[in-house]
Every structure is written in structure tokens, then in C-alpha cells.
Amino acid sequence: MHDNPQSPFALPDHRLIALSGRDAAAFAQAQFMSEINALAPGSWQWSGWLTPKGRVIALFALLKFDDESLWLLLPDADPVPLAAALQRFVFRSKVTISVRDDLRVEGTFGAPSRASGNAFAGAPEGGVELDFSAEGGSRTLRILPASTASHDPVWAARWAAFDLEHGLPRLPSAQSDHWTPQQLSLERLNAFSVKKGCYPGQEIVARTHFLGKVKRGLALVEGSAALRAGDDLRAAGEPLGHLVASADDGERHLALAVVPLEREAKALQAGGVDVRESPLREGLSR
Missing domain, CATH: 2.40.30.160 (Elongation Factor Tu (Ef-tu); domain 3)
Structure with missing residues (x-):
């Protein structure tokens, strides 16, 4: 285990689904439990997808680049069956749902350099930085095309413990x-x-x-x-x-x-x- 909390470590259980196309934001607004229409481009919010009986299927951070490009950052759920389940509701909407296994997620227990609050920094092609800080300390999460962050299970477990302390249920x-x-x-x-x-x-x-x-x-x-x-x-x-x-x-x-x-x-x-x-x-x- 490295001793510097500001050194990046991999978060391999965090994976991405991308929504793209003319109707991406409208599709997300109709399917997910948060208010996507009010979310400004360049911002993110917690959200999720529910069963018709109001039970949580998956929780995620929803990033909105613009009305035609959104990402779902899944801290736990398997993106492959989730993307397939979402696909069944596309019907005639102009939206493409894809699992972004080409992207890597890493974290640090340090302050972000550009992101702040729910405003993220960066672009899909070059990498994105999010502010995951809260009471008790600073945290930065980055989504990158490539990452050299170490696979350190101790620091990843500390990240999950921080989530739980702040009421983010990491649902198996x-x-x-x-x-x-x-x-x-x-x-x-x-x-x-x-x-x-x-x-x-x-x-x-x-x-x-x-x-x-x-x-x-x-x-x-x-x-x-x-x-x-x-x-x-x-x-x-x-x-x-x-x-x-x-x-x-x-x-x-x-x-x-x-x-x-x-x-x-x-x-x-x-x-x-x-x-x-x-x-x-x-x-x-x-």
C-alpha cells in the first residue's frame, strides 16, 4: 500500500455507461429518478433507476455534458446488464446506450484541481475530474482514457468506507x-x-x-x-x-x-x- 493519500489509486468497481444522441437527456429525464432537465451542462448529480414498484435497481452519478451526451458513473452495478435493460426502453428515441469499458476510474484523498461541488471539469475525450469531497475531507475522482493508478485494495476500501459514512449506500x-x-x-x-x-x-x-x-x-x-x-x-x-x-x-x-x-x-x-x-x-x- 502506498502511504500518500493524494497519490491516485484505481477504483475498478466504478464503471461507465454513456448515453448519446439527440434524445439522450429526454430519455434520462423519463427513466431516472433525479431532475435531469434542471441540471446545467458541465454538472453532475446523484441519480438512480427504479423498478415500477419504486425499488432501486442501481445508484449512480449522472454527468451531463450537454443534452446529447450524458454519462452514468456506476460505483457498484454491472453496466452490461444495466445497459441491456435500459435499451429495452429506447423504442423510437434517438439515443445510443454504450458501456465505456475503454475508460478508467481513479480516486485520491486530495482536493480537486479544477472541479468544484457539482461542477465537473474536462471533456469526454480527454478525461473528467469530479469533486467527491464532503465533511471529513477532500476527495477527487477522475475518469480517464488511460490510468497508471495503482490497484490498492486498502485505499479503495477507505474510499468505500467514506461513501458509507456519508450515506451513499454501496449496494451489492x-x-x-x-x-x-x-x-x-x-x-x-x-x-x-x-x-x-x-x-x-x-x-x-x-x-x-x-x-x-x-x-x-x-x-x-x-x-x-x-x-x-x-x-x-x-x-x-x-x-x-x-x-x-x-x-x-x-x-x-x-x-x-x-x-x-x-x-x-x-x-x-x-x-x-x-x-x-x-x-x-x-x-x-x-
């Missing part, structure tokens, strides 16, 4: 299609809209919001040993919630759990491991 495939945006507390990331027009799952999302039926959300827990997404979270021996994402950076064992918003403070365990709840950090919304 087993957790896809299970949770609504509200259950994943994605309002903290400004990742979905309840006011835009129709998109898959929009009716469920809006009804839950406007009828005040949000009863579960994310909690950050830290264990005395490694935690595993998929395990139940128990309070004083009784079922309380479900671990949906986990990260182990060698020093901390973190997980995000979907739990009742109203709950009593009790001793917690997950998978036989003692855990304690910690507050989620702010600043990763875009």
Missing part, C-alpha cells in the same frame, strides 16, 4: 431491487425528485413522500469485527433492520442498515458481531 447485487429511495435516505444526497414528471416508480416515491409514510431510513453502524451486507440487525436480540452495504478498510468495520426512523436505543448486533450506531456525515449531496 443482492440488495438491488429491494429498497425505495426513502428507505435508503437518498433525499440526503438530493438523488431523487418527487415533483418531476413520470419515471418508473415515481408514483410510489411521490405517494410515500406526500402522504408522510416514510418510516424507515439509513443508519450507520460500526462493528467490532467485519460486517456483511444481507445480515439482519438486531436490538437486544429482536429484529430491528437489515444491513444493505458494508465496507472494511482494515481499521473500521462499517455498514449501512435500513432501520425504523423511530426506535429506542438498545444494544445492537449484526451477524453475531456487536455494533454501535454513529451519526451520518454531511456534504456528499450534489
Whole structure:
């Protein structure tokens, strides 16, 4: 492991889908849960694709170069089946959906040189820089045609742990299609809209919001040993919630759990491991 957090390291689990063509932005507006029409060119936002029942299929950062060119940066989801699933909804739209396996993603725990907030820097052909900073430190993510960044699993795990600390659920495939945006507390990331027009799952999302039926959300827990997404979270021996994402950076064992918003403070365990709840950090919304 290199000792300099500002040295770039590979993020091989981050992959790209490109939308291009006359109707690219219109297609994204109709399919994804964030407000793409209001996103300025040269900006990015958190977004996602839902099932008709309002369950999250995939989360991603959506980059808008212009109305005819958008990228989906997927931190976890496999882009190949996702692109194929999206293709089934193209119909007569003038949009091309392609997996960009020619691009590489790297990260550093250092301040970006040009990007700031939700404004990214660069262009598709030469590389793009994004500001992934938040409370607790600076981070820079770069998408490049070629990268010499080291494959360092420890630093990549620290990146994932930072995501979890700030409420970005790094969902394994087993957790896809299970949770609504509200259950994943994605309002903290400004990742979905309840006011835009129709998109898959929009009716469920809006009804839950406007009828005040949000009863579960994310909690950050830290264990005395490694935690595993998929395990139940128990309070004083009784079922309380479900671990949906986990990260182990060698020093901390973190997980995000979907739990009742109203709950009593009790001793917690997950998978036989003692855990304690910690507050989620702010600043990763875009």
C-alpha cells in the first residue's frame, strides 16, 4: 500500500455507461429518478433507476455534458446488464446506450484541481475530474482514457468506507431491487425528485413522500469485527433492520442498515458481531 493519500489509486468497481444522441437527456429525464432537465451542462448529480414498484435497481452519478451526451458513473452495478435493460426502453428515441469499458476510474484523498461541488471539469475525450469531497475531507475522482493508478485494495476500501459514512449506500447485487429511495435516505444526497414528471416508480416515491409514510431510513453502524451486507440487525436480540452495504478498510468495520426512523436505543448486533450506531456525515449531496 502506498502511504500518500493524494497519490491516485484505481477504483475498478466504478464503471461507465454513456448515453448519446439527440434524445439522450429526454430519455434520462423519463427513466431516472433525479431532475435531469434542471441540471446545467458541465454538472453532475446523484441519480438512480427504479423498478415500477419504486425499488432501486442501481445508484449512480449522472454527468451531463450537454443534452446529447450524458454519462452514468456506476460505483457498484454491472453496466452490461444495466445497459441491456435500459435499451429495452429506447423504442423510437434517438439515443445510443454504450458501456465505456475503454475508460478508467481513479480516486485520491486530495482536493480537486479544477472541479468544484457539482461542477465537473474536462471533456469526454480527454478525461473528467469530479469533486467527491464532503465533511471529513477532500476527495477527487477522475475518469480517464488511460490510468497508471495503482490497484490498492486498502485505499479503495477507505474510499468505500467514506461513501458509507456519508450515506451513499454501496449496494451489492443482492440488495438491488429491494429498497425505495426513502428507505435508503437518498433525499440526503438530493438523488431523487418527487415533483418531476413520470419515471418508473415515481408514483410510489411521490405517494410515500406526500402522504408522510416514510418510516424507515439509513443508519450507520460500526462493528467490532467485519460486517456483511444481507445480515439482519438486531436490538437486544429482536429484529430491528437489515444491513444493505458494508465496507472494511482494515481499521473500521462499517455498514449501512435500513432501520425504523423511530426506535429506542438498545444494544445492537449484526451477524453475531456487536455494533454501535454513529451519526451520518454531511456534504456528499450534489
